[in-house]
Amino acid sequence: MTGTDGSSGSTAPAASAAGRSIAVTDLSLVVLIGATGSGKSTFAARHFKPTEVISSDYCRGLVSDDENDQSATADAFDVLHYIAGKRLAAGRRTVVDATSVQPEARRQLVKLAREHDVLPIAIVLDVPERVCADRNAARPERAALPRHVIQRHQRELRRSLRGLEREGFRKVHILRGTEEIDAARVVTEPRYNDLRHLTGPFDIVGDIHGCSVELEALLARLGYDDGRHPEGRTAVFVGDLVDRGPDSPGVLRRVMSMVEAGTALCVPGNHENKLGRHLKGRQVQLTHGLAETVEQFAAEDERDPDFRRRVAAFIEGLVSHYVLDGGRLVVCHAGLPEKYHGRTSGRVRSHALYGDTTGETDEFGLPVRYPWAEDYRGRAAVVYGHTPVPAASWINNTICLDTGAVFGGRLTALRWPERELVDVPAERVWYEPVRPLLNEAPGGREGRPLDLGDVAGRRIVETSRMGRLAVREENAAAALEVMSRFAVDPRLLCHLPPTMAPCATSAEEGFLEHPAEAFAYYRDAGVREVVCEEKHMGSRAVALVCRDEKAATERFGTAAGVTGTLHTRTGRPFFDDAAVTEQVLARLRSAAETAGLWEELDTDWLLLDGELLPWSLKASGLLRTQYAAVGAAAGAAFPPALAALESAAGRGADVGGLLARQRERAADAQAFTDAYRRYCWTTDGLAGVEFAPFQILAARGRSLAAELPQDRQLALLDRLAAGDGSGLLRTTRRLRVDTADEASVAAGTTWWLDLTAAGGEGMVVKPLATGLREPGGALVQPGLKCRGREYLRIIYGPEYTRPDHLVRLRQRALGHKRSLALREYALGLEALDRLAGGEPLWRVHEPVFAVLALESEPVDPRL
Template identity: 60%
Template sequence: MRQTHGLAETVEQLGREPQEFVWGVRTFIAGLVSHYVLDGGKLVVCHAGPPEKYHGRTSGRVRSPALYGETTRETDEFGLPVRYPWAEDYRGKAVVVYGHTPVPDTSWINNTICLDTGAVFGGKMTALRWPERELVDVPAEKVWYEPVKPLAAEAPGGHEGRPLDLADVHGHRVVETRHLGNVTVREENAAAALEVMSRFAADPRLVPYLPPTMAPAPASARDDRYLEHPAEAFAQYRADAIGRVVCEEKHMGSRATVLVCRDAAVARERSGVPQGPTGSVYTRTGRPFFADPEVTEEVLGRIRTAVTDAGLWEELATDWLLIDGELLPWSLKSAGLLRNQYAAVGAASAAVFPDTLAALAALAALAAAGRPPATVPHDEQLAWLDRLVAAGEAAGTRLLRRTGWFYVDIADEESVRAGTGWWLGLTGAGGEGVMVKPLQAYARDAKGRLVQPGLKCAAVSTCGSSTAPSTRAPTTWSGCAGASSGTSARSRCASTRWGLEALDRLAEGEPLWRVHEAVFAVLALESGPVDPGL
């Protein structure tokens, strides 16, 4: 046997021990199994990673992949075998915890995680608390053994993972999500989305999420003056066994997503873009919102100050936030309309979430471990946003303004009337309408099926103008609202779940290619009549 990788030192140490101890070690090692199936089959622990079909089985065929893994039969520039990326293809229900191939940082990939973070090479020792799925690590005392391949080199499972690949998004694909099961992306949709992303989108490292459009409520049969009416939305959710909803003020703005980092160092670490921006502001198709980088940095700086003053970095235990909102006005030509009809309309965002899931511990009963705050009830999210807006106003900025919202208990007729009256007041003053959302995110009906995440209720048509959004100067941000894109309600629901899938993968620290698999699917599912300038 070749005594490499520190084995010679182990043999030398054993040579100084009594024979009884040496035989005890041999007996212990000989009695080890190839892998362990724990917690009623929910957890599999192994050295390298057996396929799902081998879980719980014992044979020579099982032992080899469990201990050594599979290779592509190629060698890299360091003369080491190239490991087959089996985790990318894994679709099993059991969580697989493995090692064997050292990585700089751990990350979840398809319900698997590599805990070998190279302690012997001067990296760190990492452990997983189960069933909390909490990671704990301590730095190595020193470099005990110089690695042949630098630990910082790209490795399967690392935070960056492998580069983005055209094969990840091209052609007809069926991809599994945790909230919607298998979702099909048709080849023609993928081709259209690829055209938009390749020609217009910002650096993919700065586009970790795309917002979907929301479905309209069923057509109103109550009054010809209304496109939709809250009564239809309430009836839809009542049929879905949803008890309480939140009505959020809807705006005539341009959808914008903001990725804001605490400082430049965090931005470099999070995005991997050296000497790059401290975040990004982009449209719902991933295109940079402002042509001038200085304008982008000004917007990011003002939002960063508001987040800091609101204490959200500490409360959410994160160093970056993603905010989904709208920019008002949608065109400088509409400034008069907005000034006259939307003076009281709020601005901010519709979802805030950190990348550190341990931060959710501070939310107590509001969220369980392993879930990003996008799963927190909508009133909790709106409360965060109200604080963000208040902090911005206290700092003297007019960039952020509040979005109005209203509770409705759809089993209580008086509450329904009050909610409808609120909507009538908004639309009567020239407002565009409301978004009706279940109070609880990821809401399900009586049969356990996910329901529509939101239904928009417009009043009269206010979409006669199709002027593109201005990119000259920012004014105000408004709460999340969607515009009809001609896609079916099912596609909108699927794209929304894909958006949440991207958030989950992002929050769990999965590699960029895994996050962008979900991001790309959002655009592909809505790629029919989408205008890349929006």
Template identity: 60%
Template sequence: MTILDLPDLALVALVGISGSGKSTFARRHFVPSQVLSSDTFRAMVRDDENDQSATGDAFDVLHYVAAKRLRAGRLTVVDATNVQPHARAAVVATARAHDVLPVAIVLDTPEPLCWERTQARPDRAFGREVLRRQHRDLQRSLKHLAREGFRKVYVVRDPDTVELRYERLFNDRTDLTGPFDIVGDVHGCRVELESLLLALGWDLVRDGDGRAVDASHPLGRTAVFVGDLVDRGPDTPGVLRLAMNMIAGGRALCVAGNHENKLLRHLRGRQVQLTHGLPESIAQLAADPVDGLDRFLDGLVSHYVLDGGKLVVAHAGLKEEYHGRTSGRVRAFAMYGDTTGETDEYGLPVRYPWAQEYRGRAMVVYGHTPTVTPEWVNNTICLDTGAVFGARLTALRYPERELVSVEAAAEHYAPARPLRAPVPDRAPGQLRLSEVTGRRHVQTPYGTVTVPAEHSAAALEVMSRFAVDPRWLRWLPPTMAPASTSAQDGYLEHPVEALADLRAAGVDRVVCEEKHMGSRAVVLVCRDAAAAAKRFVDDGSTGVVYTRTGRLFFEPERTEQLLERVRAAVTSAGLWEELETDWLLLDCELLPWSAKARTLIDQYAAVGTAGRTVLPAALAVLDAAAGRGLDVTALRDRLGAGLRDVQAFTDAYRRYAPADAEVTLAPFAVLAAQGRTFADRDHGWHLELADRLVAADPAGFTPTRRLVLDLSEPDAAERATAWWLELTGAGGEGMVVKPYAGLGVRDAKGRLVQPGVKCRGREYLRIIYGPSYTEPEQLAGLRDRRLGRKRSLALREHGLGLAALAEAAADGPLWRVHELVFAILASESEPVDPRL
């Protein structure tokens, strides 16, 4: 058996003359979507796979599709003769353009056998001389394939003995999930490296001279060095020996730095300039040789992709399109970064600020460019804090995002350029219009959400004219889908269907929460003005209270009064200390409804007033007509029923418009705090914290009644119905049924489950569907509600919201939080029946 090792991501060129068995080989070893056949593309452009005049157009399309696949990270196979250098050059160029490895698999089938197969195919009309010419071209090509750029070349003479085996790229360590201690540029500073490892909790193994030669962590953490272990510092051999032993023991990784690359070239006799600390390393290594150094330096990869693709470590950083790719330019970028082509006043190259344009999902940790203080820039961070220049050696704990530094023992090498803090291209709270306009595809851990351009425009109108300062706007509530339309007589929504909806999604335990008739309110409260200024907005305010579309409920003075009550309750309940935070994001209902919906109530009142005025007068006329002997019974019954419905409609909205009622908050979820989101906590935990706020200030907070049900119990629907009828019979709006396990529940296929389905009361729905909606003919028409779009919208907004919470809690860049929240607001422009 012949084993062919192929990279997981590559552009494979099948090379062989007509009839050599390339297509058969492709069908046997690759899935159809991976194979791009020149015959198929000739047929695609000219309806005839044998039309050689279509070859140019066919290959144009083939390479276009290959480029799209490679950009998406998909292994691709080109099934063509590829016996001529220009054809293979196009394959190599396409691979290089997308930074993947080109591989050649040559099917060196004897020409007589190929001719025999060709004669057996009636669609092949060319003569044997064509095959002979192809065979000559192939034989001349065999010894040149590697020089042409193919990283692997396999010559197959017996396809039946071949087995393909896939190997991951050297930079692909997505299987390693950490935790990691990522160490910045060491530059020969052994003493500082030892101090940093001790500060990180590592145990050191020392030699007879007291120098650390190995290290391990009692909690199994892995060290990751960002490169530049060597040069400039006082003990390059000691640093190398320690790092190499840690790597050999599987306790560390290291990427190639530009200084390692230069040292390797010197060791191999290449002409390099003896500058930037290289002479010091040469002298130290001559006095204290390190075994296996050449092999170690040669084995360093350009970058690592770790933790399922969530973390990338490269010496000089790496833009997203290079993550997990392999090419000379990827390696150059990873080791040296990108420059503008200019030099500064110290004669050093001006680095291109790639991190300021980075929008990737992976965290990128790097070094290379010394800085005074590491700063997060768009989910990237530089850890080179100039240890060799007398500043500090720094490490990042991952996934904790905690920085740990130790002071340098001395200035071991004078910097050519004074250390300076990074200068971002915009203030931390600044946003760009281009990040929210036009048609956009917003990535979340729960899928991609497409925002049409017209929805973006509508959201921009709200954001620019009505919404709160976007630095406060860290989350918006998703829309909520109603339960499936009820089959119960006289009801449009009913608990039976609400429970069935969640049971169908695989939920086995639910909490039924009282649905307050108020306005959804998001409360972001800070411990004090200083905490607000440090984390959000420095304008003297201590938080914000906004609607589900991001608008303020009240003027600033009244908002601060409300926040003061919330803050006092949080303090009394001990939540600042318990949750280790200086701010909290709460999901609440603001009561009464009239505090926000006065205009809407006035509209309902107009309908009620008109009905109560007109219908009695009409009934009086009908009574008079009946007194004269006219048969108006049917009409009078219909109008009488209408008057009863209008009165029920009036009673329904009047319940929610109390005069001079005090504003209160009904909290039901603690969404996020500094450094964490609570989407994984169950609703019992959320409601217990809400109860503590109510207990701390019963006048300022309203409790949320709830009923927890195990859906496997036979009387679950009966109990839910009885509780719901009791709530709605007393004038309540209804209930919301939620998966008890929390906000981010997924079904068996990994898809998000609705965070809650609302089940509104029969009388409350008169406000929504009109006074007479319960009439049998009207109710029958309303049962044909199309809920699919509403449910899809709710899930999309929910996924965006969960992603926004995670970014906000982790101190993610404002542009990313804003992008997600803006997408939620834009989704509200989607045309959906507003009554649902």
């Protein structure tokens, strides 16, 4: 392992080549070098995947239809370099099968590797001229190849062998003769910075700068005992262990012992890099605290003469950055944009050690750091140090842990994956900073909260439950219009509820929907226990309730006086008056306090999904223009029409059939009016308003929608409603059903019939457990709505129950609606997972925005 991220740069001696393993990094540009006929294509086919190999002959054929057309060579190599560049950009190992005996050809390939920050590796096949000539003669397409071409290749190869490392190849493997080539084995080795298999948990420690007392105090607070954690946690140090502070040797001794014992990882800081050069005898200026470290080392020499050598070896072996926890975490010293994660080059190492600057200096003469974190959109959390800040805070998906311990600030650690900050105060100011700590900006920046590029155009959203989900460009445009003009504060828009599919169409006489189909669906999907929940006829509302204003400000960055939000399923504020919203939140907050939910769930905020009643509270315009208009028209038309028909019948006219039909129509129209009037009543302010929560979506650090089963959810919400003394909260009635038990299914059906006969809208049938999958692997519908016979009059019209209409309506197609429901459900849970995980706002908004965009897909609105 070396200080250049583990690339040895050594040429393997020929004497030890027989049967040896050829180590090739998993992400690298492998260049096969050898004269024509040396066996490069055969070697590549034997040791690499076909998709990894790019042949110059093949590219020549692509552009000219003739692999031997030398006039097409320039274009062929343009194609080769282009394909290789695309593969390297995508993080794919690439093998170039060309002679590459000329320095200029190799120079272009080394340049390509550097552009994509991967290791260039040379594998040389040194075969005698006679063997090359015989092989070419055996190939019809090369039988006429002049002998002098092979001789020229051999001469160029001989001149190149000693200079390959100087050209930039980080590893050079030379195989001499056919026997060595045939016996060689190519072994894929991971990059030294690729530790994705280590999942932690981790305790990531910020810049220490020789503050050994503070380090020991922090480790003790984190639970370490003599460098080991009883729960097997691993410490990760972000560098700058030395300089400025009182005891750099003590810090090094502790960190080195932990790394050697396997209880810690460490990346280098710029101060270790400079100390390492000094220990090698290089000329460096003893500034920025290095003079103090050199003095401390001099005192250390008497106690431990071998200490300098061990420190030099330790620094030499440090890797610029680590990719950990399945790629979800990147640790480095000065921060690292996503394009450099897992890459290996001098440019990557330089950025990891020193960061990037704008080329300007501030009023203190110090370089102005480029604010890369403000533009960061990577999936991995980047934890770093280097630039001291007053307090650690997340910027997009990055956090700086250098809180200026040596300057009298604090020594800070981040617990991962908990995302919990732990710190200890400095004993004193050990070193006066050039720039006052309070003037440091990065920790106080929130970064740009959202960007048009995050949502515009066709989008692909990665979800943990359904993989990659696509959002069409036209749907994204419609969602952007709604969200940018009408939605609540984006910092508070954490979730949009998914649509819900109805149960399969019923063949039961007089019914379009019936519980039998819902129970059958879950039984066939292998779901035995379901919960039937009363469906409240109101308007869907999501409530974000913070325990107090301080919690809202610290977690969501809200303005003064804001403690949460209440929004519709499209993200709009439910009430135009913010004061009314705060009144609702105050009642919810008080109920949660009385119920003890804050303490039980260990949270200072709750995200609730529910229905706000009455329906007329939000749908008054729809009621007036659509439903009431139909009822009014029927009320005006049918009485005189019936009176005229009855009068005609009294005079002996044969209108009995027509009169009966009109009476049925009048009764249907009255039933329609009665149906929607059940869900309308007068409110005054919050008087008469009810909120029926049916799910706790998330709390601090927890995605409860994916964690708690339905019965546990509803039990907590019963307690919430019981704790409400204002009359706002309404409970949700429910019944558990065993889908494999006929008696239980019958009881569920009876419950639904009684509920709808009493004026209820219907019910939602949900699996008791969450996140279930069918035997084939597909997600099970998270819920199926089964609406009452009379309620469906509002949806399908007054006369929908007539046999001829039911026959037509039973042809409704549910496939698209069900697909939409599953996709929105997966996106909704993804947003909650990211919210609970403390991910940046743009990451939470990505699936939230996608839900809104999917709502623009054309689907029958009656479903």
